[in-house]
Amino acid sequence: MNLHSISRASERRPMSLTVKSRVRSRVVFVDLIDISEGGCKIRARAGFAEVGDRVTMKVNGINAPLGTIAWIEGQVAGVAFEGAMHPAVIDYLCDKQDDRDTGPELRRIV
Incomplete structure (x- = not known):
């Protein structure tokens, strides 16, 4: 079985965010x-x-469900949540990311 053949119970939503997590009681920043x-x-x-390590993450101030590393391929890993993240929370996180991406452009005033 390869990683691309694993069936998904819910739709994956793209994100681009650095989050603070804990793996083996250490703080790890992950994308x-x-x-x-x-x-x-x-x-x-x-x-x-x-694989098998437990992971906690805080995404934009929201605690994600406790997770377990399901697979690792190089620097990329899949986390399986032990509970489910509510779809409304995922919508909120994606909307907040979209707002950040389309916000005003900051410029240095010289």
């Missing part, structure tokens, strides 16, 4: 690549975790 009700895909330094 959140996508998220769904049942899990997410993250990127971090190679060796940051092993």
Whole structure:
């Protein structure tokens, strides 16, 4: 079985966000690549975790359900949530990210 053949119970939503997480009681900053009700895909330094490690994450101030590293391929890993993230929370996070992307452009005044 390869990673692309794993069936998904819910739609993955793309994200581009650095989040603070904990793996093996250490703080690890990871890039959140996508998220769904049942899990997410993250990127971090190679060796940051092993399959089966438990993960906690705080995404834009919201605690994600406790997760477990389901697979690792290089610097990318899949996290399976032990509970489900409510679809409205995912919508909120995606909307907040969209607002950030389309916000006013900041310029340096010289």
